Amino acid sequence: MKKIIFAVTLSIFILCSNSTAKDNNNNLKKNKEKAIATAMEITSLRSTLARESVLNNTKITGKTFKAVCGKVGKRVKAISKEEGFKIRHAAIKNRNPANAATTGEVNLIQKISNNKKTQPIEDIVTIEDKRYHRITAPIFVERACLACHGDKDTRPDFIKKKYPEDKAYGFKEGDLRGIISISFPIALPMEESPNP
Ligand code: HEC
Known part of the structure; x- marks a missing residue:
């Protein structure tokens, strides 16, 4: 009898952990x-x-600017809240100091630029002690961007004034402008015990 109970309990356990793993896979996808x-x-x-x-x-x-990047910023905020995503823009030649690429981001930008990659890159990062799955996609320069990211001297006055440390100029059509990355928390397959 004990053996049967043990076998049934074990099967239920295996079935449950399998379905948790499946749920996690579906969620990740x-x-x-x-x-x-x-x-x-x-x-x-x-x-x-x-x-x-x-x-x-x-x-x-x-x-x-408000009609372009202002609206983009609002949409970024709304999606971050709706989906619980961390969304970040980054560039080596950045305009907003908050968007200066970190060491990891510089590596990603170089990887994209060396391989002429247009497909998103996936990796795993730790942000404030939490592990995230990160998707990074390139942003390319088009003709309309040049009005604000083209020649240093022809940048609009409001940009020259507001961003004294600006590096986001001198781009040409087709250049890699930077990256956008979307991170979401990794679901652990099982609760981790606090002690070994
Ligand atoms: C009207 C001017 C204007 C136009 C047009 C414009 N940008 Fe920008 N862009 C800015 C400003 C100003 C910022 C800094 C925003 C901030 O303070 O976060 C910026 C920031 C960015 C950033 C964030 C990284 C950083 O350097 O801070 C990216 C990426 C970017 N722009 C890409 C583009 C692309 C691609 C286009 C064309 C499709 C474009 N921009 C068109 C003015 C413009």
């Missing part, structure tokens, strides 16, 4: 797809807005 879709949505939103407001507008002001 869903999160990855969502993260890649988010990177594409944000990048194409910026490019559509830039095309709409820059190519029709001769004078580029702080208002144009």
